[in-house]
Amino acid sequence: MDHTHNPEAVSWLNTANQPESDFPLQNLPLCLFDRDSGDGPAAGMGIGDQVLNLRRARPLLDLPASIGEALSASRLNALFALGRPALTALRHAAWSLLERDSQHSVAARACLVPQADVRLLLPCDVGDYTDFFASLHHARNTFNLFRPGQVFLPNFQHLPIAYHGRASSIVVSGHALRRPLGQTRDTPVQNPKFGPTRKLDFEVELGVYVGRGNALGEAISIDEAEQHMAGVSILNDWSARDVQAFESQPLGPFLSKNFLSSVAPWVVSLDALEPFRSAPAPREEGAPPLQAYLDSITHRAKGAFDIHIETRLQTQAMRDQGLSPERVSHASAARDLYWTPAQMFAHHTVGGCNLRTGDFLGSGTISGPDAGTEGSLIELTHGGTQAITLPNGERRTFLEDGDEVSMHAWCERPGFRRIGLGRCLTRITNARSSV
Amino acid sequence: MDHTHNPEAVSWLNTANQPESDFPLQNLPLCLFDRDSGDGPAAGMGIGDQVLNLRRARPLLDLPASIGEALSASRLNALFALGRPALTALRHAAWSLLERDSQHSVAARACLVPQADVRLLLPCDVGDYTDFFASLHHARNTFNLFRPGQVFLPNFQHLPIAYHGRASSIVVSGHALRRPLGQTRDTPVQNPKFGPTRKLDFEVELGVYVGRGNALGEAISIDEAEQHMAGVSILNDWSARDVQAFESQPLGPFLSKNFLSSVAPWVVSLDALEPFRSAPAPREEGAPPLQAYLDSITHRAKGAFDIHIETRLQTQAMRDQGLSPERVSHASAARDLYWTPAQMFAHHTVGGCNLRTGDFLGSGTISGPDAGTEGSLIELTHGGTQAITLPNGERRTFLEDGDEVSMHAWCERPGFRRIGLGRCLTRITNARSSV
Numbered sequence: 052m053d054h055t056h057n058p059e060a061v062s063w064l065n066t067a068n069q070p071e072s073d074f075p076l077q078n079l080p081l082c083l084f085d086r087d088s089g090d091g092p093a094a095g096m097g098i099g100d101q102v103l104n105l106r107r108a109r110p111l112l113d114l115p116a117s118i119g120e121a122l123s124a125s126r127l128n129a130l131f132a133l134g135r136p137a138l139t140a141l142r143h144a145a146w147s148l149l150e151r152d153s154q155h156s157v158a159a160r161a162c163l164v165p166q167a168d169v170r171l172l173l174p175c176d177v178g179d180y181t182d183f184f185a186s187l188h189h190a191r192n193t194f195n196l197f198r199p200g201q202v203f204l205p206n207f208q209h210l211p212i213a214y215h216g217r218a219s220s221i222v223v224s225g226h227a228l229r230r231p232l233g234q235t236r237d238t239p240v241q242n243p244k245f246g247p248t249r250k251l252d253f254e255v256e257l258g259v260y261v262g263r264g265n266a267l268g269e270a271i272s273i274d275e276a277e278q279h280m281a282g283v284s285i286l287n288d289w290s291a292r293d294v295q296a297f298e299s300q301p302l303g304p305f306l307s308k309n310f311l312s313s314v315a316p317w318v319v320s321l322d323a324l325e326p327f328r329s330a331p332a333p334r335e336e337g338a339p340p341l342q343a344y345l346d347s348i349t350h351r352a353k354g355a356f357d358i359h360i361e362t363r364l365q366t367q368a369m370r371d372q373g374l375s376p377e378r379v380s381h382a383s384a385a386r387d388l389y390w391t392p393a394q395m396f397a398h399h400t401v402g403g404c405n406l407r408t409g410d411f412l413g414s415g416t417i418s419g420p421d422a423g424t425e426g427s428l429i430e431l432t433h434g435g436t437q438a439i440t441l442p443n444g445e446r447r448t449f450l451e452d453g454d455e456v457s458m459h460a461w462c463e464r465p466g467f468r469r470i471g472l473g474r475c476l477t478r479i480t481n482a483r484s485s486v
Numbered sequence: 487m488d489h490t491h492n493p494e495a496v497s498w499l500n501t502a503n504q505p506e507s508d509f510p511l512q513n514l515p516l517c518l519f520d521r522d523s524g525d526g527p528a529a530g531m532g533i534g535d536q537v538l539n540l541r542r543a544r545p546l547l548d549l550p551a552s553i554g555e556a557l558s559a560s561r562l563n564a565l566f567a568l569g570r571p572a573l574t575a576l577r578h579a580a581w582s583l584l585e586r587d588s589q590h591s592v593a594a595r596a597c598l599v600p601q602a603d604v605r606l607l608l609p610c611d612v613g614d615y616t617d618f619f620a621s622l623h624h625a626r627n628t629f630n631l632f633r634p635g636q637v638f639l640p641n642f643q644h645l646p647i648a649y650h651g652r653a654s655s656i657v658v659s660g661h662a663l664r665r666p667l668g669q670t671r672d673t674p675v676q677n678p679k680f681g682p683t684r685k686l687d688f689e690v691e692l693g694v695y696v697g698r699g700n701a702l703g704e705a706i707s708i709d710e711a712e713q714h715m716a717g718v719s720i721l722n723d724w725s726a727r728d729v730q731a732f733e734s735q736p737l738g739p740f741l742s743k744n745f746l747s748s749v750a751p752w753v754v755s756l757d758a759l760e761p762f763r764s765a766p767a768p769r770e771e772g773a774p775p776l777q778a779y780l781d782s783i784t785h786r787a788k789g790a791f792d793i794h795i796e797t798r799l800q801t802q803a804m805r806d807q808g809l810s811p812e813r814v815s816h817a818s819a820a821r822d823l824y825w826t827p828a829q830m831f832a833h834h835t836v837g838g839c840n841l842r843t844g845d846f847l848g849s850g851t852i853s854g855p856d857a858g859t860e861g862s863l864i865e866l867t868h869g870g871t872q873a874i875t876l877p878n879g880e881r882r883t884f885l886e887d888g889d890e891v892s893m894h895a896w897c898e899r900p901g902f903r904r905i906g907l908g909r910c911l912t913r914i915t916n917a918r919s920s921v
Contacts, residue, residue: 209732212737212740217650220840344680401667402668403655404655404745483703483704
C-alpha cells in the first residue's frame with residue numbers, strides 16, 4: 052500500500068470527502084461517459100459526485116505518452132491493454148491532481164462534470180464473457196432445487212466450474228430489461244409452451260475485466276493473475292429460471308441467460324481494493340487438495356477481496372407509494388466465494404485458452420449460508436415456494452414487470468476509508484408481444 | 487437462381503474450369519488474405535487456384551460506393567454488415583469480371599495472386615461464437631457414452647440445444663493445435679490429476695457467419711434468417727474428452743473446448759449454395775410438433791443445405807512413409823442435421839439475444855446413422871474402445887502428437903457445377919511442458 056490508501060487524505064472536492072460517498076480520493080474508479088456533446092465517449096474517473104474527464108485533464112496529469120494516448124481512445128480497452136503498472140501510474144497522477152494540496156485544482160475543476168449530467172457507458176468492448184459458478188452455497192442451493200436427491204457435483208471443489216456467456220448482450224446500469232421469451236413447461240410430461248418467462252430472476256455477481264491478455268496456448272499462473280486484471284465491477288446476470296430448467300441439459304444455460312447481463316459503469320482498480328484483501332474462505336474439512344496451479348503461498352494469504360453487495364427491489368406500486376427500495380439480499384464476496392478471481396484466471400487459461408483485453412469474468416451468483424444472504428430469488432424463495440413480502444404487503448417469488456432491481460457494492464475495514472463500486476440498476480419492462 | 491448458377495459458364499482463368507476445383511465461377515467465396523507486402527489484410531475471392539484481390543479489383547467492379555468502401559477494410563465485418571443484397575451485388579460484379587467474355591480480363595488478371603503465395607486469415611472479427619448440438623445421431627451417440635442408461639434428452643426435438651463457445655481461440659486452417667492440459671480422472675472415485683489431455687478429438691461441423699445483426703430485444707424470424715447470414719464455412723471444434731467428462735456438469739463444456747476451434751478460410755455465400763438446398767431431414771415418427779417460430783412453409787421446402795464433409799487423418803509415420811491422408815469420416819449436413827441454420831438463428835434470437843455482424847454459429851458435430859459417418863473420434867471408436875486402423879497398421883482411438891486432421895467440404899447435384907468449401911487443416915503439437 053502507498054500514500055493513495057492513506058485514510059486521512061482528502062480532496063479539494065468536498066463531495067469526495069463525505070463519508071457516504073462511494074468515490075473518495077482513495078477509490079478513483081474508471082468509467083466511460085458521454086455528454087452528447089458530439090465529442091463521443093471519453094474516459095473518466097469517479098470522484099465524489101463528479102466525473103473527471105481524463106481526456107481533458109490529460110495535460111494536467113504527469114503521465115507517459117502511451118497512457119495519454121490511451122486516454123484519448125473511445126473505449127477503455129487501450130488503457131486496460133497497458134497493464135497494471137499503467138493503471139497504477141494513472142491512479143497516482145489523478146490522486147495528485149485531486150488531493151487537497153494539488154497545484155492544479157482550478158484547472159482540474161474545469162475538467163469535472165456532474166455524474167448526474169452524463170451518460171455512463173459500458174466501459175470497454177467485451178470480446179468474451181465467462182461466467183463462473185464460484186459460490187459453494189449457491190451451487191448447493193441451486194443443485195438441490197434443479198436436481199433434488201442427486202449426489203452433489205463431484206468436480207466443484209477441484210476446479211472453478213464456468214461456462215461461456217454472451218458478450219453481445221452485456222449492458223450498463225440503467226438499460227431496461229425486456230422480459231425474454233422461451234420454451235417452458237410446468238411438468239416433465241407436458242409439451243413445452245412458448246411465451247414470456249414467468250420466472251425472471253437476478254443474480255448477484257462480482258465481475259473482473261481483463262487488462263493485459265495472454266497468448267493462445269500459454270497459461271497465466273495464479274501469482275501473475277492479478278497483473279492481468281484491470282478492475283472489478285458489479286454484475287447482475289439475469290436468468291429466466293423456467294427457460295433454464297428446460298433447455299440446460301446437457302450443455303448448460305443458453306436463452307435463459309443470453310437476453311441480458313447488466314454491469315455497474317465503474318471499474319474499481321485492484322490498487323483501490325488493496326486494503327480490503329483477505330485470505331480465501333477456508334476450505335471445508337475433508338475438501339480435496341488443490342491442484343498446484345490453483346494454489347500459492349501469496350494466494351492463501353490474500354487471494355480474496357472483502358466486498359459487500361446489497362440488492363434492493365422496488366416495485367411499481369412501491370414507487371407510486373413513495374416507498375424506498377427494499378433490501379432483499381446482502382452477500383459477501385470474501386466469505387461466500389469458494390474460488391477467487393486469481394483462481395478463475397489461472398483455471399481459465401491453464402488449458403491454453405487466451406484471455407484478451409476487455410474480456411469479462413463473472414464470479415457466478417454470490418450466496419451466503421444464512422437466510423437473506425442468497426444472491427438470487429430462486430434461492431431466497433426456495434424455488435418460488437416461499438414468497439418474499441415487501442413493505443407494502445406485495446409478495447414476490449420472481450420478478451414482475453415494472454420491478455426495479457438495484458445492486459450496490461462497497462468495501463469497508465477499520466483503519467481505511469470506505470470505497471464503493473457504485474450501483475447497477477435495472478427496470479423490467481413487458482415482453483415483446485409477437486415473434 | 488440466376489445466370490451466376492449456370493453450370494455451363496466458364497472463366498478466362500483455366501484453373502477455375504477444372505472439374506476438381508473447389509472454386510469455379512459458380513462459387514466465388516470470400517476470404518481475407520495477407521501477402522506480407524505491408525499493405526495489411528485485404529478482402530479476397532477464391533477463383534480456381536487464385537485469390538482475386540478485391541481491394542485492388544475495386545475499380546473494375548461495378549458496385550455502389552458503400553460496397554467499395556467495405557472492400558477496403560482490414561476485416562470482412564464491414565462487408566458482412568451491408569447484408570445479403572450487397573453480398574449478392576458483389577457476387578454478380580465479380581462473376582462478370584471473371585467470366586470468359588469479360589471486357590476487363592487483362593486488368594483483372596493483374597489483381598490475382600496464387601493461393602499458394604498468400605496467408606489466408608480468419609475472415610472477420612468474431613464477437614460471439616455459439617455452438618449448437620443439431621445432429622440427432624451425434625446427440626444420441628454421445629449421450630449414450632457420457633450417460634449410459636439414462637433417458638435421452640427430453641428437450642432435443644423441441645429446440646436447437648446450444649451453448650456459448652469461446653471466440654478468442656477461433657483460428658484459421660493451418661494454425662497448429664497445442665495439446666491442452668486439464669483435470670481428468672480415470673474412475674469416479676479417484677481424485678483428478680492434472681496434465682495433457684489423453685482424449686483429444688475433432689468435431690466435424692458447419693459454421694455460419696452473421697451478416698446483418700439484430701437489435702437487443704428483437705427476434706429474427708425463421709423466414710428472415712437467411713437475410714442475416716453472410717455465408718458458411720467448415721468448423722473443427724476441437725475437444726478434450728477426458729477434460730469434458732469431468733468438468734461439464736452442470737454448466738456444459740469449458741476448458742475441454744475453449745483451447746482452439748479451427749475454421750476453413752473461405753466464406754461460401756448463400757447465393758452459391760442456392761442450387762444445393764433441400765428440405766430439412768424428416769422428423770421422426772412421433773416427434774413433437776414444432777413451435778411456430780421454428781417452422782414455416784418455405785423452411786419446410788428448402789431450409790437445409792446439401793453439403794458433404796469428409797475428414798482425413800495423417801499421422802507423422804504416414805507422412806514419413808509417403809502415405810496419403812486416410813478418410814475417417816464422411817458426413818452430410820442435409821441428412822444428418824436435425825436443425826437447420828435458419829432454425830438456429832430463429833431460436834438464438836427468440837428470447838431477445840442480439841446477434842452482431844461477424845458472430846459465428848457452429849452446427850455442432852455432424853454425425854450420420856451409419857458406421858463411418860460419425861463426426862468425431864469418440865463416436866467412431868465407440869468411446870475409445872474400438873480403435874481405427876490406418877493403412878500402415880497404426881491404430882488410433884484419440885489423436886496423438888504429429889497427427890494432422892483435414893476436413894474438406896463440397897456440394898454437388900446433377901445439373902449444377904460442383905462447388906467446394908475448401909479445407910480446414912490442423913496439425914497437433916505436444917503440450918506445454920509446465921504450468
